[in-house]
Amino acid sequence: MTVRTDHPIVTAILDRHRDELGMDLVTYRNHVLRGMNYHGLLFGAELPDAAVLAWTVHDLGIWTAATFDYLEPSAALVDEYAAIAGVVDIGAARRMVLDHHRLRGVGDRLTETFRLADRIDVSHGLLRSGLTRDAVHTIVAALPYHGFHAFLLRAGSGWALRHPGRPLPMLRW
Numbered sequence: 001m002t003v004r005t006d007h008p009i010v011t012a013i014l015d016r017h018r019d020e021l022g023m024d025l026v027t028y029r030n031h032v033l034r035g036m037n038y039h040g041l042l043f044g045a046e047l048p049d050a051a052v053l054a055w056t057v058h059d060l061g062i063w064t065a066a067t068f069d070y071l072e073p074s075a076a077l078v079d080e081y082a083a084i085a086g087v088v089d090i091g092a093a094r095r096m097v098l099d100h101h102r103l104r105g106v107g108d109r110l111t112e113t114f115r116l117a118d119r120i121d122v123s124h125g126l127l128r129s130g131l132t133r134d135a136v137h138t139i140v141a142a143l144p145y146h147g148f149h150a151f152l153l154r155a156g157s158g159w160a161l162r163h164p165g166r167p168l169p170m171l172r173w
Helices: 008-016 018-043 049-057 071-085 090-099 109-122 133-142 148-162
Strands: none
Touching: 008 018, 008 049, 008 071, 018 049, 018 109, 018 133, 018 148, 049 071, 049 090, 049 109, 071 090, 090 109
16 A cells, blocks of 8 residues: 655645644644545545645644634635645535534535545544554554644643533534
């Protein structure tokens, strides 16, 4: 199994947000690339550029809008970067961003496999959605977490303490 450890779209966009991401740049970049690798395996084909763009910006609103209620700010980045990424199907990229934290499955195969791939990474590989343990370990070995889950815990708990009525604003039915 070959693990993709870079992509020109990911690099071009994340380099533009180097200052905002700061020390989290490698952590977020690796999350994006792990997700893309899981997504490609689940989808069963090379990902279209719309999916690569969606992966690149799907959580970026945490930093660019300084909020844990980041789905809309992240989806807005799809519009901003579609031309740079050569993405024509902006709607597909936006759907992947907006639906990646749905608790129930979605009918669109590209979006559903995106959702499952993100869940694999966020669950630390506990929920593998049919991928083998070895596949997850191989991807993580090439693209280490670098504190990804500790970041989620810090950011999520900080938001929940300040917004107890909406502790997980990114979750959707």
